[in-house]
Amino acid sequence: MGLILELLREDPEKIKESQRKRGFSETIVERVKELDKRWRTEKYNLDKARHKRNKLTRKIANLEGEAKQEIIEEAKSLSHEIEKTEEEVKQLEEKRNDLLFSIPNVLHESVPVGEDEGDNVPVKYWGRPKIRKKNAPVFEKETGGETPYAFWEFEPKDHISLLEKLGGADFDKAAQVTGSRFYYLTNDVVWLDMALLTYALDFMSSKGFTVIEPPFLLREAIMKGVLDLNEFKQAIYKIEGENLYLIGTSEHPLAALHSDETLPKDDLPLTYTGISPCFRKEAGTAGRTTKGLYRVHRFNKVEQFVFSLPENSWEWHETLLEHAEGILRELKIPYRVVNVCTSDIGAVAAKKYDIQAWMPGPGEYREVVSCSNCLDYQAVRLNIRYGEVKGGPAEGFVHTLNSTALATSRTIIALLENYQQEDGSVKIPRVLRPYLKPYQSAPKTQLVPLRQKENA
Template sequence: MLDIKLIRESPDLVRDNLRRRADDSKMQLLEELIQKDQQWRKSLERTNALKAERNTLSKQIAETKKSGDDASELMARSAQIPKDIATFDSETQALKTRVDEILMSLPNLLHESVPVGADDTANQVVRIWGKPREIDFELKSHGSIAESLGLADFDRAARISGAGFYYLKGDLALLDMALVNYAVNFLVERKYTLIEPPFMMRRSAYEGVTDLGDFEQVMYKIDGEDLYLIATAEHPMAAMFMDEIIDVDTLPLKFVGFSPCFRREIGAHGVDTKGIYRVHQFNKVEQFIFCNSDDSWTLFEELQGNTEAMFQALGLPYRVVNVCTSDIGTLAAKKYDIEVWFPRQGKFGEVTSCSNDTDYQARRLNIRCGKHGSDNKSVPHTLNNTAIATSRAMVAILENYQNADGTVTVPEVLRPYMGGKAVLSRP
């Protein structure tokens, strides 16, 4: 969340940020926050003044009694003060609760390079890599290819789990694991520490890492428990140091996490309704970094470069887009998406997202950093980027590497993770 000191000292900066986002409802909340914060500070001052008066009266009463004078008026006032404090404490706490609620809902400050736009058509193409392959035969959908090769079963999955689920079989299941192992090994070799996080989180931790609207739209809640299935490994990795102070000398901390991901909302389908592009459950390898503010934009480019290097090694044509103000979400100051070319759909589609959340996410989680023994503490920056979301990567491979005979060529970089297999074919 934003620093309340920033809002007090530079409210126009926050107003300008909300204007760029074209978010009138948040603008109203900001004005309410400014008012409630002023009221909270005045109420807190009154409470503190009463507590100081109580302490002074205690001394005066003792001195008055010691001198033999009448202390009844002082004692009457002393008896009233706790009641006044209780009244102001209640008011102060209510105001503080509302201030914190609004702070949690106000979005991060956007980087100056973020394009302004009403929808994703305003996303700016940063660069394009690779050239789509020329295909002179009729393209099959990825779902059709997987079924024809006996490598996926969507109908049985739908019967037992509903729409948006699937069985992967044989070589396609191996391809899924190959993508995971390739991405993990790639990043471990670059000195990222492998994390296998909890697959469920409590709400108090989850509120620090995601848009609050996700609880109703995206998250699966465990019935009867204060637990939610994670939507990405980013979330438990971000919360790993909640309410802690990180030794600044250990920064940057670079992690690569692997987990299944669970999401209620899967969006609209494109030309193909059967498949693994939009699903409720998928595997993903995620990059995450805690760092100093001075290093975060350099590391943002590092995270992006890692993922681009992997997709280049996979031989999948892609473009990088700078995500616009209406599409960027609450937490990120800047976001790059990689969109891979999907020949069956005839368009680019999102496969990864790289975000610099600056100090916004860490402040929500009450994470600080500093030197041991020093009172000088700061809030670290957090960054995240998809390495590989296996379901969409597999769709891209099935579409871009399909052959006229219905088989699929395995990208060369993945073959060592599949026992040397070069082609997906029917068993």
């Protein structure tokens, strides 16, 4: 029995409170509760009828003649009733589960109530952002004076201008041949993208995570298990004429890795890091950072994923956040952590942190990491349980957690803008340099503007 069904029977008010915080209707809770009550009643009647039939069947063996025939007829009649009740139980269960699965995850009590992403609550700042002098009063007000800062000695450029000077991307040609929100990465920025991926995999494997490159396509039934497909149908790509979707993140195929399995509890947690391209329509975001690398239809990402015992999942949520913070600290990119509010959290997570990197171009903190505890929301839908032995009797559903380790497109923005020099060159963080050193053509310590390269 999953957490939401358990709460429905024992503490429905907790689900209603979560619905209210999300701004959703509470009536669905009563509808599911009524269907569950009817299902339990019919299931009780079914079990009772089966038990009676079994008693009659045993009785037949000891009877003869007319008495035996009477019991046989009674058993036949009972079998017809059982068939009807079985169908009723099946239909009630399907109706109940369809409604039950449409209820979002039950929010953790610490999730702030809010109307949009502006109501996300900062919980931590790290680093010393460089800001424009004229923006100091606004920065101090927005951060509550909680983080130190330094001033730029020149006017910082945004990543689009820097990429143009570096010859690192071609957005116009990509738009011409494919459409908006696509890009060609070129020259040294391709090496930078590869170095970031390799570094992130190395970082996560050093934490004991198993490295996986998953399938990039998933069946619809699996997609329904890992996300609210009604909510995300406009955000992911479906293959025309196929029952397949392109993945929006490796979280989804990693979640499905143990579908329909009972995992030995002594093997938990299972920790994975996935590397994959991610494909997203970004529907409904017109006018929101449409140029550049920030909000694109395809990007590369390294993901963290954990299958945990229920009692350990909140500890793992904090651990995944620590890993993501550790990567940004090693890259020396200033950031803040926010507790994501009710309207921005989505249906699957019970609690979510975002990490927002400081981006000097726009002079804002912008999201580069999402870190979620999904409790048993995905496990119930994918039928992933735990027990004493693999495939044996189940004790309950596992909890699943996910977090970005590093998404290259947004990290490249943060690197270019924070490490830029007045001449348009960009220093490469020291932690990345070992991942570029083996390649003769790769940049080693800095990205140099194309014109300087040509004149060298």
